[in-house]
Amino acid sequence: MNKALLLRLHRWVALIFGLPLLAIVLTGLVLSFEPIVVQSAMKPGSVTVQAVEGLLQRYDPQGSARALFLRPHENTLTISSGRPGGGAEIDLSTGQPVTQDATTLSDIFGLSRQIHEHLLLRAGWLVTASTIAMLVLIVIGILMGVPKLRNTPAGWHKGVAWFLLPLVALSPLTGLLLALGVTFTSASPAARPSGPPLPLLEAVRVLGTDHDVSTLTWIRPLGENLVARIAVDGELKTYTLTRDGAAPGARMWPRLIHEGTWGGLALSILNLVTSIALLGLLVTGVWIWAHRKLRRGPSRQRLARGALAR
Template sequence: MYKFWIQRLHRWAALVFALPLLALFATGLILAFEPFLQAAPRERTPLELSKLEAILSRQDPDGKLERLFLHSHIDTVVLGRRGGTEIDLATGEPRPSASVLLALFAETRRIHETLLVDEGQVFVTASTGVLLLLVALGLAMGPRPFRNSLSGWHTGAAWMALPLIIMPPVTGLLMLYKVTFVSVEPTRTPEAPVQSLAEALGIVAREKDVGSLLSLRQRKGRAEARLLVDGEHRSYEVTAAGLVEKPRNWPKLLHEGNWAGVWSAVGNAAIVCVQMLLLGTGIAIWSGRRLRRRKHAAQQFSVNR
């Protein structure tokens, strides 16, 4: 008897949260292509440090800029926050129009993180919690013999991909509440702070290919750089003495799919496709049952007349 109620709760939780879950899955699928494009192998001209220095000299002569994002795959550097001034690396001048690709990723990320609801953290947390609840209810119903039917494929796919289905919501919640599993960094001898992004850029270029830079920012008196290293997004503190590698934030790396280059991005996209398949087949199974019941009720009504 308890399986009957578990099945009903599983079904109605999925139906009530179908739209927010679909929004999370669809935006997650789009965002999986961002690390793919960043890490995809391609022929390109090495980026010269002088180009970026000239851009900063022209656009930030006072050295007050706190952040920049480098998108070398589309020859663009963004100054300030995401969605800020876009500079063409080829010409060193502001682009006449914003990049459609960057705008797409920015809007998709906003929807993924907030679901377009004020105080979206609560709604996103609830939707992610329901996804984990659906997994738990599915486990409580137990495995069933495989049948070549919509219901059989729904159950079989859920059990075969179980660890992968759990990973995105768990890592998403850890990111949302800033759980990194990183121990407190040891206190180091104070050094002279890096004064500007231009100075930090020069320090990065001494040790790494500047074309692998993803972002550079000043935060709380410290400069931080994020670089693409062997397909992985690695974070470094920029000090006057050089780069200091920061501990990996595994929940973020796993959730964003940027820990193994193209392969992790493709893996994340595949996981999202399985999640969408499960949601779609679940709704289709429910709709089919409702339709059959209505037909049966209509037939009984016609006989009784």
């Protein structure tokens, strides 16, 4: 295919989807810090089953809560009833409700996730379309061939795209797989709970039998089961909690790779590098386009003045 045509197509796809891609990449960069921050703050043995049980009995005496979230970077435990305004956020140091109104890291990560997945407009379809557009841009770049590298914005743009091609391509690809519901997990059904649903208090006890509760990030309902996510050897793994114990869930590789929640700190940092690279490609791409537009403007004015002089 003609290289000039490919370049024009590359430019127009980038311009059409530029704003949603910028929002997705920027929030992706913010979310890349989340597994690093959360796992770095975890201290083995700092939270006990007895401590969580005490807080549940104090703040959820009726046992109506169905989810809890442990945030080691803020030293808080959130008990959620699933209803708007229900539940409590508790300071683990004092055992008292959190009263500060300042924006927290969890607020920033939560807002970033909403924008990253829905653009705050329930526009998941636009996120999916923009992700496909990013993959199209990558394919067009490959079809244009290996570039000559120079110490210019265009040279840096092409160099980052080619030298980090596996990372740059893997991020939107796994994001698209998540959006389409592709998990690469076995089709076997999850373990069904025997008897009535497991109370949250009992679920904490089941998890604490074989695992350190300090490494917990959340327990919440998924389908008919209560599922916990905990950090194990640098990977955030899920466990289905039933009266028979904590059964490990299947790995969802697209999510693990996309979120950088496997392979420990090194791969989390690699995920951060990928986000920085994608942002760099967007910024240099806009710079190249704007520079060409500004350069063509004076050239066209000189040609127009020359035509009038004749």
